Amino acid sequence: MEKSIHGRPYIETKKGPVLTPCAPNGVLARLGDKWTILVMSILALEPARALRFSEIRNGIPSISQRMLTLTLRNLERDGLVTRHYFAEVPPRVEYELTPMGRTMLPALEGFTGWIRDNWRAIEQSRQRFDAAGSDEI
Amino acid sequence: MEKSIHGRPYIETKKGPVLTPCAPNGVLARLGDKWTILVMSILALEPARALRFSEIRNGIPSISQRMLTLTLRNLERDGLVTRHYFAEVPPRVEYELTPMGRTMLPALEGFTGWIRDNWRAIEQSRQRFDAAGSDEI
DNA sequence: CTGCATCCATCCTGATACTG
DNA sequence: CAGTATCAGGATGGATGCAG
Numbered sequence A, B: 001m002e003k004s005i006h007g008r009p010y011i012e013t014k015k016g017p018v019l020t021p022c023a024p025n026g027v028l029a030r031l032g033d034k035w036t037i038l039v040m041s042i043l044a045l046e047p048a049r050a051l052r053f054s055e056i057r058n059g060i061p062s063i064s065q066r067m068l069t070l071t072l073r074n075l076e077r078d079g080l081v082t083r084h085y086f087a088e089v090p091p092r093v094e095y096e097l098t099p100m101g102r103t104m105l106p107a108l109e110g111f112t113g114w115i116r117d118n119w120r121a122i123e124q125s126r127q128r129f130d131a132a133g134s135d136e137i
Numbered sequence C: 001c002t003g004c005a006t007c008c009a010t011c012c013t014g015a016t017a018c019t020g
Numbered sequence D: 001c002a003g004t005a006t007c008a009g010g011a012t013g014g015a016t017g018c019a020g
Helices: A024-031 A036-045 A053-059 A065-077 A099-135 B024-031 B036-045 B053-059 B065-077 B099-103 B105-135
Strands: A003-005 A008-013 A016-019 A081-086 A092-097 B003-005 B008-013 B016-019 B081-086 B092-097
Touching: A024 A036, A024 B105, A036 A053, A036 A065, A036 A092, A036 A099, A053 A065, A053 A092, A065 A081, A065 A092, A065 B105, A092 A099, A099 B024, A099 B065, A099 B099, A099 B105, B024 B036, B036 B053, B036 B065, B036 B092, B036 B105, B053 B065, B053 B092, B065 B081, B092 B099, B099 B105
Parallel strands: none
Antiparallel strands: A003 A008, A008 A016, A081 A092, B003 B008, B008 B016, B081 B092
C-alpha cells in the first residue's frame, strides 16, 4: 500500500521517501499560472451566477483578451467552468463555475487566506534576502 | 472600506467588482511553479527535521540539480525554508521548514487534497474536451 | 461582443561542463 | 557533495489585426 503526503503518492526507500510522478503535477501547474486563480476568484464572487466575457475582463483590468480567452478555455477543458454561447448579434458568451469548480472554492480560500496572512512577511523576507546578497560583491 | 475575496482586495463599481492588483499574485505564481510544491511536500514529510540537498533530490527523481538549487534558493528567499551550510569536506547542506513554512502546510494540504479527490475527473474532462474538438475539423 | 491567428520578446527549464 | 555558468529549446504572454 502506497503512502501519500499532500495528495501525492510516495514510496519509502532505504534512502528515504521518494515521490512518485502523477497527474496532480499538471493540475497544480495550471492553477498556478498567471491568470487562472484570478479568473476563479472573479467567478467565485457570485458562484451561482454566470458572468459575461466582458464582465470578467472588467474585473481583471490588466488581463489581455487573448489571455482571458485562453484561461477560460483551459478552465472549460478541465471541467471547472461552463461556457454558454448565445448566437445573438452582437454575440454574448457567459461563463459559470461547474459543480466541481465550486467544490474547489474552500480549498482555494484556505490557500489564499494563508497568503493574505503571510504575504507581507514574505515580501519582507525577500527584501532582507536581497539586501544581504548585495553586500557580498 | 475595501472588500476582499479569497484574500484579494477588490472594489465594487457600476460595472461589477474589479480586482485590485496586489502582491499575492506573485506568491501564488511562485508556489505554482514546476517544483516548489513538490519540494515543500518532501520537507513536510518530516517537518521537524532538516534534510540534506541530496535527500531532497532523491525524493524527486526527475528534478535537475539546477532546478532544485533554484527552487530552494527561492524558498529561502521567501522565508519558508532555512539553509544550513556545514563547511566540511565534502560539504553538507541541510534544509528545513521555517515556522512560517510550517504554517503553510494545512493550507497546502487542503489544496492538494482537493486535487487528489478531483484530478481524475479533470483528466477525464480534458479527454472529453479534446475528443469533441477533434470532430469539428 | 467575442474569439482566433500571427508575430515577437521574454522567461523558464534542462543539459552540460566546471569549481570549491 | 553542493553549487555555479553557459547555452539552446520550448513555453508563455502581450500586441495587433481580422472575422463571425
